[in-house]
Amino acid sequence: MITSKWLLLFLFFVLFLNYSAFSIDITGxxxxxxxxxxxxxxxxxxxxxxxxxxxGLNGSYRIRDLKPGEYTLKVTYVGYEPGxxxxxxxxxxxxxxxxxxxxxxxxxxxxxxxxxxxxxxEEGARASEKMNIGVSNIMTSSVISVSPDITVxxxxxxxxxxxxxxxGSNEGSYAIIRGMDKRYNNTLxxxxxxxxxDPKNRFxxxxxxxxxxxxxxxxxxxxxxxxxxxxxGGTVNLIMKNAPNDFLVQANAAVGYNDLFLDRDYLWFxxxxxxxxxxxxxxxxNENLGKQEKxxxxxxxxxxxxxxxxxxxxxxxxxxxxxxxxxxxxxKQFGAILALSYQSITRGQNSASSNIDxxxxxxxxxxxxxxxxxxxxxxxxxxxxNKLDYNINPNHRISLxxxxxxxxxxEAWYLIDSSYFRLSFVRTVDYELFSQQIDQNIxxxxxxxxxxxxxxxxxxxxxxxxxxxxxQPDRATMRLNRKDVNDLNVHGDIKVxxxxxxxxxxxxxxxxxxxxxxxxxQLSFISLGTAELRLENKIGAxxxxxxxxxxxxxxxxxxxxxxSQNEYPGNQEYVYQGDVRNGDIRNTFFRLFNPNGSTGxxxxxxxxxxxxxxxxxxxxxxxDFEITAGVRAEYTDIAFETAAYRGPQSPANTKGSQxxxxxxxxxFIKYMPNRKTNWRLSYNQALAxxxxxxxxxxxxxxxxxxxxxxxxxxxNTVADNFDLRYEYYPSALDKIFVGVFYKHLTNPIERAYIGxxxxxxxxxxxxxNYGVELEFTKYISQIGFRINYSYTSSEIESQKRxxxxxxxxxxxxxxxxxxxxxxxxxxxxxxxxxxLTNIIRNETRPLQGQTDHLFNFSILYKNQEIGLDAQVxxxxxxxxxxxxxxxxKLDWWQRPQINLDFSxxxxxxxxxxxxxxxxxxxxPREFYVKRPLVDLGVDMPFQDNPREETFARRxxxxxxxxxxxxxxxx
Numbered sequence: 025m026i027t028s029k030w031l032l033l034f035l036f037f038v039l040f041l042n043y044s045a046f047s048i049d050i051t052g053x054x055x056x057x058x059x060x061x062x063x064x065x066x067x068x069x070x071x072x073x074x075x076x077x078x079x080g081l082n083g084s085y086r087i088r089d090l091k092p093g094e095y096t097l098k099v100t101y102v103g104y105e106p107g108x109x110x111x112x113x114x115x116x117x118x119x120x121x122x123x124x125x126x127x128x129x130x131x132x133x134x135x136x137x138x139x140x141x142x143x144x145x146e147e148g149a150r151a152s153e154k155m156n157i158g159v160s161n162i163m164t165s166s167v168i169s170v171s172p173d174i175t176v177x178x179x180x181x182x183x184x185x186x187x188x189x190x191x192g193s194n195e196g197s198y199a200i201i202r203g204m205d206k207r208y209n210n211t212l213x214x215x216x217x218x219x220x221x222d223p224k225n226r227f228x229x230x231x232x233x234x235x236x237x238x239x240x241x242x243x244x245x246x247x248x249x250x251x252x253x254x255x256x257g258g259t260v261n262l263i264m265k266n267a268p269n270d271f272l273v274q275a276n277a278a279v280g281y282n283d284l285f286l287d288r289d290y291l292w293f294x295x296x297x298x299x300x301x302x303x304x305x306x307x308x309x310n311e312n313l314g315k316q317e318k319x320x321x322x323x324x325x326x327x328x329x330x331x332x333x334x335x336x337x338x339x340x341x342x343x344x345x346x347x348x349x350x351x352x353x354x355x356k357q358f359g360a361i362l363a364l365s366y367q368s369i370t371r372g373q374n375s376a377s378s379n380i381d382x383x384x385x386x387x388x389x390x391x392x393x394x395x396x397x398x399x400x401x402x403x404x405x406x407x408x409x410n411k412l413d414y415n416i417n418p419n420h421r422i423s424l425x426x427x428x429x430x431x432x433x434x435e436a437w438y439l440i441d442s443s444y445f446r447l448s449f450v451r452t453v454d455y456e457l458f459s460q461q462i463d464q465n466i467x468x469x470x471x472x473x474x475x476x477x478x479x480x481x482x483x484x485x486x487x488x489x490x491x492x493x494x495x496q497p498d499r500a501t502m503r504l505n506r507k508d509v510n511d512l513n514v515h516g517d518i519k520v521x522x523x524x525x526x527x528x529x530x531x532x533x534x535x536x537x538x539x540x541x542x543x544x545x546q547l548s549f550i551s552l553g554t555a556e557l558r559l560e561n562k563i564g565a566x567x568x569x570x571x572x573x574x575x576x577x578x579x580x581x582x583x584x585x586x587x588s589q590n591e592y593p594g595n596q597e598y599v600y601q602g603d604v605r606n607g608d609i610r611n612t613f614f615r616l617f618n619p620n621g622s623t624g625x626x627x628x629x630x631x632x633x634x635x636x637x638x639x640x641x642x643x644x645x646x647x648d649f650e651i652t653a654g655v656r657a658e659y660t661d662i663a664f665e666t667a668a669y670r671g672p673q674s675p676a677n678t679k680g681s682q683x684x685x686x687x688x689x690x691x692f693i694k695y696m697p698n699r700k701t702n703w704r705l706s707y708n709q710a711l712a713x714x715x716x717x718x719x720x721x722x723x724x725x726x727x728x729x730x731x732x733x734x735x736x737x738x739x740n741t742v743a744d745n746f747d748l749r750y751e752y753y754p755s756a757l758d759k760i761f762v763g764v765f766y767k768h769l770t771n772p773i774e775r776a777y778i779g780x781x782x783x784x785x786x787x788x789x790x791x792x793n794y795g796v797e798l799e800f801t802k803y804i805s806q807i808g809f810r811i812n813y814s815y816t817s818s819e820i821e822s823q824k825r826x827x828x829x830x831x832x833x834x835x836x837x838x839x840x841x842x843x844x845x846x847x848x849x850x851x852x853x854x855x856x857x858x859x860l861t862n863i864i865r866n867e868t869r870p871l872q873g874q875t876d877h878l879f880n881f882s883i884l885y886k887n888q889e890i891g892l893d894a895q896v897x898x899x900x901x902x903x904x905x906x907x908x909x910x911x912x913k914l915d916w917w918q919r920p921q922i923n924l925d926f927s928x929x930x931x932x933x934x935x936x937x938x939x940x941x942x943x944x945x946x947x948p949r950e951f952y953v954k955r956p957l958v959d960l961g962v963d964m965p966f967q968d969n970p971r972e973e974t975f976a977r978r979x980x981x982x983x984x985x986x987x988x989x990x991x992x993x994x
Contacts, residue, residue, distance in 0.1 A: 204257025278988020891931025
């Protein structure tokens with residue numbers, strides 16, 4: 025709950041925001057002459073001065089500090105003719121000036137006019153949603169700027185039907201659209217696909233993008249033939265800021281804190297002493313060297329100081345941003361913008377979790393280990409965005425876009441691992457100290473041309489280069505041990521444990537793309553008696569070459585024991601010097617077991633991929649109907665090379681390739697009975713390519729001890745997507761959307777058991793996904809409401825292990841074994857009635873990550889007269905599977921959760937003071953298994969309802985708050 029301390033701070037802040045000084049002001053409203061609706065976001069300026077204002081939610085504006093004299097007020101708004109009025113200001117007081125602007129016909133202009141779209145206004149977003157061919161949702165910078173969110177990953181989950189796959193630190197990385205896992209979605213920047221720094225997958229992490237660089241956030245849920253086809257769930261398109269029409273300078277700075285660190289310290293380690301690259305083959309290592317000589321070599325290549333941890337006070341968060349832009353030339357034909365963003369964020373989590381296994385006798389759950397962990401994380405996020413455009417003449421434009429996104433993450437954790445033995449409950453306690461630094465970078469450079477040829481032809485093209493890298497140098501995992509511990513006494517020294525290896529890992533991944541795409545549009549009109557058919561034909565092509573390289577190296581160590589033979593057991597390990605979370609291992613002598621590193625690593629590979637695509641699309645409008653139909657062909661040629669080994673004797677396939685062609689049709693029908701109403705019905709096919717991790721036939725053993733082997737014969741997934749949506753636009757800002765969707769997936773990719781404790785990835789026959797989406801936006805005077813709700817249901821069948829004791833009563837389970845192994849064992853006599861055994865059986869479940877209920881509710885307050893904006897966001901997420909277990913009915917489910925955010929800002933002339941807060945309710949994220957815990961006759965930690973379910977994990981993240989100031993000059 026929110027403490028009284030925070031309530032007092034909140035009340036003080038609200039009282040402060042409502043303070044305003046007396047001034048000579050001009051007030052009024054700006055509305056549409058045709059509809060009388062307020063034109064929210066309309067720009068009004070006093071010519072010859074720097075004074076002006078933006079129309080609020082009810083169309084009202086206020087210009088402050090205008091001295092007596094004669095002035096010209098000029099009003100501009102996208103889609104409307106500019107308005108102006110001359111005024112004379114005398115003395116002091118208030119003057120009321122209202123404006124009504126004439127609508128300007130823009131139908132079809134988006135094809136031929138090279139002026140930048142207004143990507144910042146909400147009315148512009150509604151117009152785009154209305155005019156787009158497929159189902160889409162758009163969030164603009166005017167909404168983003170007052171949102172409590174500082175990254176795209178947290179921002180996007182407030183859009184309908186979108187949730188985020190959140191990892192261990194409450195900062196989600198990947199979008200889940202309409203219940204479809206990250207593998208089924210793609211991410212574009214300015215319409216161009218970019219590579220991912222993820223070492224195993226294709227998915228672009230959204231938390232690398234600062235929200236203050238975004239001009240517009242678009243989510244397309246139905247893919248038209250002229251769009252990238254690998255988007256079964258949908259496409260996220262990040263439109264970066266465009267050059268402004270007039271000189272603009274924006275700056276902001278903020279500080280904040282996570283109250284999690286009011287109750288505990290931050291766990292710090294020294295990243296400067298870590299090696300940035302793997303040392304490779306350590307040639308000066310020799311087993312005949314003395315103990316001290318070996319210690320010196322280990323400390324030379326793997327400084328032990330990197331695993332020295334300290335408890336410190338967490339630094340406050342710091343956020344800064346700067347944007348400058350303008351258009352130049354006599355006709356403002358040249359535009360330039362530069363935007364910079366910097367974020368230094370300290371965050372963390374406190375968690376408790378259980379190690380859950382199947383109880384082989386009953387099929388219930390059992391657990392032997394309980395973990396309590398504290399994570400400390402520091403993120404440094406840097407974004408640089410630059411765009412230059414030049415209108416050569418009214419018919420030709422060229423632009424250059426450059427972006428660099430950087431996310432550096434330092435993470436340390438302290439873990440207590442309590443091992444419970446079933447009856448005696450005498451336990452040992454292990455401690456794990458973990459440190460890693462991850463540097464992720466995305467660079468993109470795109471040159472684009474737009475050309476108008478003749479009356480009805482437009483050609484656009486783009487050539488881009490993008491590079492994504494992820495460097496994870498010198499990741500260290502160390503286990504400590506305190507033996508002879510029971511529930512009543514704690515005794516025994518904390519020692520560097522010989523039983524667990526001390527591990528240092530190095531990973532480097534690079535993924536580079538070269539893209540070329542072009543589109544040609546042609547507009548024609550065909551007379552059909554009294555009616556006229558307007559046709560927009562479009563053809564295009566795409567070529568993309570991808571090169572991905574992944575390097576991995578691992579070194580393992582164990583401490584020397586205190587005898588001359590260095591033998592074990594029967595000897596003491598090194599005592600850990602100091603407190604567990606604030607100790608020192610620099611007096612421990614470690615022995616290096618693999619001076620050559622991990623030769624033949626399972627995580628080392630090279631992939632080359634060539635994608636070629638071509639499409640034809642035709643859009644025709646006659647009367648109230650608009651019909652778009654087309655087809656897209658995508659050819660994929662992918663090849664891998666790896667040094668991975670299946671085992672010491674049997675090498676895996678070191679090379680492999682695959683190529684395939686997909687023909688993907690689409691039909692989109694839009695019925696427009698009046699200017700405020702759309703009915704949409706669409707069908708399209710889309711695909712999902714296997715991730716690299718699933719394709720390369722290496723074997724990986726994850727942190728849970730499970731083995732995964734890629735499958736070079738795996739096929740891509742194809743889906744049939746159906747959409748029906750009703751749209752009503754009561755005004756330029758308001759909307760009511762009601763839609764249903766259905767997806768049928770062919771060859772969905774799921775993991776499958778292949779024996780020997782190893783899983784692979786295979787295509788299953790089919791999966792289904794369907795749901796309902798509702799959206800409502802309404803602005804009343806100074807109050808606005810945004811509500812969206814989605815219900816999603818999905819179904820897929822996957823293979824799971826099921827443990828049981830074979831009896832006469834359950835012999836029917838033999839026929840459920842899809843592997844057929846149990847019947848063979850019974851016939852061979854190796855398994856008989858009364859034995860413990862297991863089978864592989866099919867289980868029907870929802871898709872991983874699919875949330876059944878999503879609900880977002882936002883209340884906005886905008887008072888232009890006093891310059892006050894405030895917003896409250898409530899987000900509800902229903903339950904979902906977050907981890908698909910290899911055992912039958914042992915999937916991990918996330919409980920429903922409610923999140924509450926608040927933000928507010930107060931304008932003082934060109935300065936704005938703002939406050940943002942996230943996770944005000946300090947909502948925990950909790951996971952559980954829908955199986956009872958086997959009755960051991962004692963109470964197990966954190967198990968509140970063991971007869972009904974098994975507790976899996978609880979993460980607590982704390983509240984994040986920041987206060988800052990913005991400066992705007994234009």
